[in-house]
Amino acid sequence: MQKKEEKQEKRYLSVINKILLILAGVLLAYNIKVYYDRVSSSHYEIKGNEIIMKNDNKYLQDFQLASLSKVLSQNSQTTKLNAQLTYNRINDFRDFFASLENLSNLKELSLSIGKNPIVNEQVQAASLGKALAKLTQLNHLNLELDSLFNKQSIQVILKELSKISGLTELRLSLISCDLSGDGLQSLYPLTDIKNLISLELLLIGSQLKEEEMKHLKTILHRLPKLKKLNLNLYANKIQVDGIITLSGGLFQQRQLQEFGIDLYFNNITTNGTESLMGVVGSMENLTSLKLGLEFNYIKNEGGIFVGKGLSQLKKLKDLSVNAASKNFGFDGYEAIVTAIENLPPLENLELIIGVNKCGVSGAELLKQALFKQNKLKSLKINFLENYVGDAGATYVAEGIQYQKNLEELSVNMNQNSLSDRGALELARAVKNSKSPKIVDFKVSSNEITDKGIKDILVLLEQALPKVDLLQVEFLDTALTNSTRDDIELKYGSVDKLQLKLNTIPASNWE
Numbered sequence: 239m240q241k242k243e244e245k246q247e248k249r250y251l252s253v254i255n256k257i258l259l260i261l262a263g264v265l266l267a268y269n270i271k272v273y274y275d276r277v278s279s280s281h282y283e284i285k286g287n288e289i290i291m292k293n294d295n296k297y298l299q300d301f302q303l304a305s306l307s308k309v310l311s312q313n314s315q316t317t318k319l320n321a322q323l324t325y326n327r328i329n330d331f332r333d334f335f336a337s338l339e340n341l342s343n344l345k346e347l348s349l350s351i352g353k354n355p356i357v358n359e360q361v362q363a364a365s366l367g368k369a370l371a372k373l374t375q376l377n378h379l380n381l382e383l384d385s386l387f388n389k390q391s392i393q394v395i396l397k398e399l400s401k402i403s404g405l406t407e408l409r410l411s412l413i414s415c416d417l418s419g420d421g422l423q424s425l426y427p428l429t430d431i432k433n434l435i436s437l438e439l440l441l442i443g444s445q446l447k448e449e450e451m452k453h454l455k456t457i458l459h460r461l462p463k464l465k466k467l468n469l470n471l472y473a474n475k476i477q478v479d480g481i482i483t484l485s486g487g488l489f490q491q492r493q494l495q496e497f498g499i500d501l502y503f504n505n506i507t508t509n510g511t512e513s514l515m516g517v518v519g520s521m522e523n524l525t526s527l528k529l530g531l532e533f534n535y536i537k538n539e540g541g542i543f544v545g546k547g548l549s550q551l552k553k554l555k556d557l558s559v560n561a562a563s564k565n566f567g568f569d570g571y572e573a574i575v576t577a578i579e580n581l582p583p584l585e586n587l588e589l590i591i592g593v594n595k596c597g598v599s600g601a602e603l604l605k606q607a608l609f610k611q612n613k614l615k616s617l618k619i620n621f622l623e624n625y626v627g628d629a630g631a632t633y634v635a636e637g638i639q640y641q642k643n644l645e646e647l648s649v650n651m652n653q654n655s656l657s658d659r660g661a662l663e664l665a666r667a668v669k670n671s672k673s674p675k676i677v678d679f680k681v682s683s684n685e686i687t688d689k690g691i692k693d694i695l696v697l698l699e700q701a702l703p704k705v706d707l708l709q710v711e712f713l714d715t716a717l718t719n720s721t722r723d724d725i726e727l728k729y730g731s732v733d734k735l736q737l738k739l740n741t742i743p744a745s746n747w748e
């Protein structure tokens with residue numbers, strides 16, 4: 239379209255000299271660009287009664303938000319709104335909130351506005367709170383306010399939000415909001431939402447330590463009995479006393495059917511794990527559990543508590559355990575894997591259990607567990623940096639091939655001292671495995687030769703007809719440039735295959 243207009247322009251200006259022509263072309267292109275920016279920045283879609291505003295990384299400013307506000311005003315019948323407005327250059331959301339307020343039929347709202355340079359945060363908070371309180375039909379709310387508000391403003395918003403009596407599902411993201419000291423008291427209004435069934439709290443990097451957990455405990459006590467709870471406490475400073483307090487709160491939510499807790503980058507240690515797994519083990523109706531205990535110094539004894547807790551959960555269908563940690567030893571590993579082996583048949587299993595040198599016998603235990611748990615729909619194994627060698631890889635491969643119902647398979651065997659033989663066994667397992675539609679296969683940082691990589695790809699290639707997506711990663715395996723070029727030529731544009739390769743020298747081999 240741009241070219242066509244330029245041609246017309248040329249005809250018009252045929253008598254004018256070249257310099258002027260170029261100048262006109264530049265101006266024209268500039269005008270078109272501005273015009274396009276305006277259109278794409280108000281990027282939204284309307285599907286029936288649903289509005290979707292995608293975040294298209296255009297750094298929206300206030301004048302562009304105004305056109306989105308208009309979209310809301312003109313579609314007051316909307317029942318579902320997904321507004322992804324994080325990471326823009328918006329200073330003032332008040333008009334947008336005022337338009338939001340009029341969507342009186344709204345049942346589902348996902349509103350992400352974090353990381354914008356808002357001015358006058360108290361006024362913005364009051365305006366958001368006012369709008370939320372008006373959305374009386376809302377059932378599901380996903381509110382993302384990352385690094386925007388202080389505790390007073392959060393409290394103002396949540397007080398209003400808690401008036402939505404029909405709210406059943408809430409996901410609240412307050413990443414990088416400082417909630418230290420009595421900051422978590424700003425979340426107390428949540429306990430007034432009497433119909434709440436599902437709550438997800440993202441309190442990542444919120445400066446939470448031991449004392450703060452008392453407030454979280456109070457909240458868990460006062461909340462209605464939930465079916466689903468997800469607490470993301472990643473990157474705080476919660477230690478043993480904090481987790482003991484929090485476990486006390488969780489004890490009041492033992493009826494949970496789905497529970498997730500992420501404590502990555504805290505330090506709950508062995509005793510904290512005992513306390514947490516004591517209460518998790520008592521959640522006898524759990525069907526879904528996600529435990530994130532990576533780098534919490536849980537040690538061998540902590541792993542044994544994890545195994546003990548897991549073994550009590552007889553209704554579990556979906557399990558994700560992250561216990562990867564340097565000083566987590568074989569006994570702890572064994573306890574967890576054996577507990578998984580003895581659970582009733584799971585549908586989804588994610589096991590992130592690397593960096594602990596479980597060795598070849600650890601891989602054999604995993605094989606045994608997978609022989610028992612052989613009806614998985616989704617299997618994700620992250621064995622990063624376990625040094626299991628080719629013999630270990632062969633056990634893992636056998637475990638994978640034993641699966642009957644796989645739809646999704648993810649295997650991370652990076653840094654496991656594999657040679658071609660072990661990596662080929664794993665590739666063969668992928669090739670032979672029954673039904674996965676999505677496969678993610680990683681064997682980076684192993685001693686695989688150029689020939690090995692080519693052979694592996696020949697095997698994996700045979701899996702392509704049955705999969706929808708095959709992702710393969712071979713980074714830092716000392717691939718030569720010529721092989722990389724061969725591979726890129728042969729597989730670079732193969733449908734459904736995503737390859738990650740590099741040619742870094744063998745300096746980081748063990």
Ligand SMILES: *[C@@H]1O[C@H](CO)[C@@H](O)[C@H](O)[C@H]1NC(C)=O
Pocket residue numbers: 311336337340
């Ligand atoms: C909201 O609705 C009221 C009453 O229908 C109307 O007067 C007002 O202009 C609307 N506000 C916005 C921002 O659409």
Ligand SMILES: *[C@@H]1O[C@H](CO)[C@@H](O)[C@H](O)[C@H]1NC(C)=O
Pocket residue numbers: 492493494520521522523
């Ligand atoms: C689990 O469910 C059963 C049956 O609904 C119920 O009796 C029991 O109290 C529940 N357990 C917990 C810990 O809430």
Ligand SMILES: *[C@@H]1O[C@H](CO)[C@@H](O)[C@H](O)[C@H]1NC(C)=O
Pocket residue numbers: 477478505507535
């Ligand atoms: C973790 O907590 C333990 C016991 O409270 C303490 O000895 C250790 O130094 C802590 N480690 C880190 C990295 O904070």
Ligand SMILES: *[C@@H]1O[C@H](CO)[C@@H](O)[C@H](O)[C@H]1NC(C)=O
Pocket residue numbers: 478509
């Ligand atoms: C952990 O608990 C044991 C017994 O329950 C106790 O003897 C020990 O002192 C505790 N360790 C720490 C660091 O609190």
Ligand SMILES: *[C@@H]1O[C@H](CO)[C@@H](O)[C@H](O)[C@H]1NC(C)=O
Pocket residue numbers: 719741
């Ligand atoms: C291999 O290719 C990279 C670029 O991808 C280049 O920087 C490097 O010099 C090449 N190495 C050799 C040995 O040719």
